[in-house]
Amino acid sequence: MSSISDKINAKKAAIYIRVSTRYQIDRDSLLVQRRELSLYAEMVLGISDYVIFEDPGYSAKNTDRPDYQRMMDRLRTGEFTHLLVWKIDRISRNLLDFASMYSELKDLGVAFVSKNEQFDTSNAVGEAMLKIILVFAELERQMTSERVTAVMLSRANSGKWNGGRVPYGYDYDKQEKTFSLNAQENKVVNLIYDKYEQYQSIIYICRYLNDKGIRTRADREWTTTVVHKILSNVFYTGDYIYNVRNSNKKGKKRDEAEWVRIENHHVPSISRERFDRIQFILKRNKRGGVPEGEIYIRKNIHVFQGLLRCAICGSNMSATLDRRRANGWRPSQYACSKRLHNSSLCRNKYISDVTLGPFVINYIANIIRAKGNISASTSLDVLERKLLRGEAFQSVVHIESDGLEELRKLLLSESSGMEYNPPLSDNEQNIPSEREILEDRRRKKEIALTRLKTIYLYGEEETSEKDFIIEREKIVNEITEIEARLAELHKEEHDDLISNEVFIQKASYFIMVRNLLDDRYIDYEKYIRKIDPIIPRNFLTTIIQKIEISNGRVVSITFKNNMTHRFIYH
Numbered sequence: 001m002s003s004i005s006d007k008i009n010a011k012k013a014a015i016y017i018r019v020s021t022r023y024q025i026d027r028d029s030l031l032v033q034r035r036e037l038s039l040y041a042e043m044v045l046g047i048s049d050y051v052i053f054e055d056p057g058y059s060a061k062n063t064d065r066p067d068y069q070r071m072m073d074r075l076r077t078g079e080f081t082h083l084l085v086w087k088i089d090r091i092s093r094n095l096l097d098f099a100s101m102y103s104e105l106k107d108l109g110v111a112f113v114s115k116n117e118q119f120d121t122s123n124a125v126g127e128a129m130l131k132i133i134l135v136f137a138e139l140e141r142q143m144t145s146e147r148v149t150a151v152m153l154s155r156a157n158s159g160k161w162n163g164g165r166v167p168y169g170y171d172y173d174k175q176e177k178t179f180s181l182n183a184q185e186n187k188v189v190n191l192i193y194d195k196y197e198q199y200q201s202i203i204y205i206c207r208y209l210n211d212k213g214i215r216t217r218a219d220r221e222w223t224t225t226v227v228h229k230i231l232s233n234v235f236y237t238g239d240y241i242y243n244v245r246n247s248n249k250k251g252k253k254r255d256e257a258e259w260v261r262i263e264n265h266h267v268p269s270i271s272r273e274r275f276d277r278i279q280f281i282l283k284r285n286k287r288g289g290v291p292e293g294e295i296y297i298r299k300n301i302h303v304f305q306g307l308l309r310c311a312i313c314g315s316n317m318s319a320t321l322d323r324r325r326a327n328g329w330r331p332s333q334y335a336c337s338k339r340l341h342n343s344s345l346c347r348n349k350y351i352s353d354v355t356l357g358p359f360v361i362n363y364i365a366n367i368i369r370a371k372g373n374i375s376a377s378t379s380l381d382v383l384e385r386k387l388l389r390g391e392a393f394q395s396v397v398h399i400e401s402d403g404l405e406e407l408r409k410l411l412l413s414e415s416s417g418m419e420y421n422p423p424l425s426d427n428e429q430n431i432p433s434e435r436e437i438l439e440d441r442r443r444k445k446e447i448a449l450t451r452l453k454t455i456y457l458y459g460e461e462e463t464s465e466k467d468f469i470i471e472r473e474k475i476v477n478e479i480t481e482i483e484a485r486l487a488e489l490h491k492e493e494h495d496d497l498i499s500n501e502v503f504i505q506k507a508s509y510f511i512m513v514r515n516l517l518d519d520r521y522i523d524y525e526k527y528i529r530k531i532d533p534i535i536p537r538n539f540l541t542t543i544i545q546k547i548e549i550s551n552g553r554v555v556s557i558t559f560k561n562n563m564t565h566r567f568i569y570h
Contacts, residue, residue: 013041013050013082014071018058018090030056033086040115041084050084063092063101072101075110087116167235168217168226169269179266188214189269192230193278200281202227204434211437231282237275238268264318264340271306273537301533302332304356304547307540310336311550313346322352329525331357334549349552357524358392359554360547361536363565365522366390367407374411380404383411390521395553396567403565410563435486442482449475 017033034052041047051074053067063069068091074080083105085091092098105112166172169189171182188209195205206222216222234241240262302319310317315338322333331353339346370386384399387407452471528536548556558564 011045011047011049011081012079013045013047013084014075014080015041015050015052015084016055016068016071016090017052017086018055018065018068030054037084037086037115041082045082045084045113047082051080072104075105075108078108080110082111082113084113084115086114088114167233168230169236170266181267181269185217186269189230189236192227193270193274196231196278196281197274202231208434208437228282231278234275236269237272238266239263240265264337273301273305273534276301277534301537302334303353303528303533303537303540304332304334304360305537307544307547308334308351309546309548310338310346310348311548311555312336312348313338315346317351317549322354329529331525348550351549351552351554353524353528355552356547356549356554357528358390358522360540360544360557361524361527362390362392362522363387363557364543367411371411374408376412378408380408383408395569397570398568400566400568403563406563407565410561438482438486442479442486445475445479445482449479 015034015037017030017037019029019033034054038050038052041050053071055065055067058065058068071083075083088098091101102112166179169182169185170179172179192205192209195208196202199205202224205227206224209222209227214222216226230236305319306316308317309315313336315336317334318337318340319332319334322331324330333350333352334356335350336346336348339348366387366389370383373386374383380401383404387393387399387404388396449472452468452475543560545558545560545562547554547558553569554567556564556566
């Protein structure tokens with residue numbers, strides 16, 4: 001291997017220049033470096049033969065830079081005796097990357113020179129200085145990184161946004177530092193969730209959105225990656241999670257204990273229960289996901305979440321976990337969301353599953369039992385006693401007569417008043433089905449084919465037979481593809497397999513009604529601990545519109561048929 005002394009009379013320098021930002025480029029940093037390093041090579045090192053390599057706008061986090069790689073390839077050929085830089089960090093801010101490069105330079109017999117740090121590794125003193133500078137540079141980099149990380153974690157813990165891309169469906173107010181729902185985008189977000197629960201296909205959602213002419217925020221077509229991010233982002237539940245991935249390990253997830261999670265950080269777009277359902281479907285549909293036959297047990301399902309309203313101020317009531325009981329049961333408790341933010345705004349007390357569960361479940365059970373035990377001669381007093389049977393209703397004096405009368409009429413009719421066929425969601429309103437879209441497209445293609453034949457036979461401008469045949473075949477093939485997909489839809493529509501939310505609601509209704517008729521009085525705690533809580537949750541959301549709470553009591557239940565029962569207490 002040639003030594004530096006062997007090349008002293010044939011010195012040639014590689015000059016490497018890098019700036020990482022457009023700001024630096026605009027301030028003529030490249031020009032300054034180029035001029036100063038050229039003069040340094042000639043006046044100090046005595047080298048008039050040099051080649052300048054430049055990487056403007058590239059970070060020093062790694063060595064994946066085009067001119068840097070070209071320079072290293074030429075260094076390996078033995079072309080250069082020196083590598084001259086403005087500062088060490090122009091090469092790399094990563095100690096391991098720099099050490100690897102410097103070791104290779106030593107093997108090649110190339111001296112490393114930093115103008116600003118004033119050292120030259122062609123002598124022992126310069127090499128020792130380089131090693132000392134590298135150690136302190138790495139220490140400063142790590143300390144700076146730790147300080148930045150600490151600040152970011154502190155901000156996240158206090159609920160502050162640490163920047164980044166604002167999730168689709170939300171707007172961010174930089175002045176108020178708050179998130180709000182973007183009305184138009186939020187409709188699309190909920191439509192995506194609706195369609196995935198219904199069809200369980202991300203590819204179908206992309207095709208549906210693109211066919212409808214709905215564009216992303218960047219005015220692009222939807223891709224499976226973008227849709228999957230929306231379906232799997234917990235941000236849409238109103239929670240803010242930070243520090244999930246390790247930036248130093250190629251995005252590898254950190255231990256969950258290191259995450260910063262702020263619940264109820266902003267207004268949610270979807271419920272946590274719905275998000276959990278979606279995650280299960282995503283996992284099941286993923287290759288190697290939930291094995292066939294595996295039962296998915298949902299954790300922390302708040303049975304009444306989304307149904308409760310504060311009877312004092314009208315706000316929704318937020319769900320949290322209550323203290324764990326001696327037998328291990330940990331019920332949910334619900335508090336006015338306005339009071340949670342500011343206790344002076346509302347004085348309503350919280351209510352727990354311990355009180356709420358027995359009341360609601362047994363009241364519904366009493367309604368179901370009354371269905372088979374009522375006649376035209378049954379008075380409202382008798383009906384009231386039937387509905388208030390059980391220890392959960394000991395403090396209730398009466399049920400308002402309007403609700404009783406309405407229920408009496410319903411129980412005497414063919415319907416129990418409990419069944420409910422949910423209407424289309426707001427996101428489904430005026431949105432055609434896939435079948436309708438395809439049939440409309442087929443109709444347009446058939447019109448186009450007719451027009452093509454007319455132009456060919458009777459048009460003023462002559463059309464060649466070849467062009468006519470090519471265009472006709474194109475349209476015919478498109479019609480064939482449409483008809484093939486329509487045939488698939490027809491088969492799917494007539495299959496007995498149902499996997500959407502309608503099936504879940506119907507199944508939950510069946511299971512709940514069967515169980516509610518099994519016992520005279522239902523012990524809610526035992527009942528909820530022996531079944532998947534998603535079953536009563538789906539059942540209740542099917543038949544109940546809202547439950548009003550005041551001072552730890554149920555004051556009214558409004559069913560999906562708009563029938564309201566109000567309770568009067570001692």
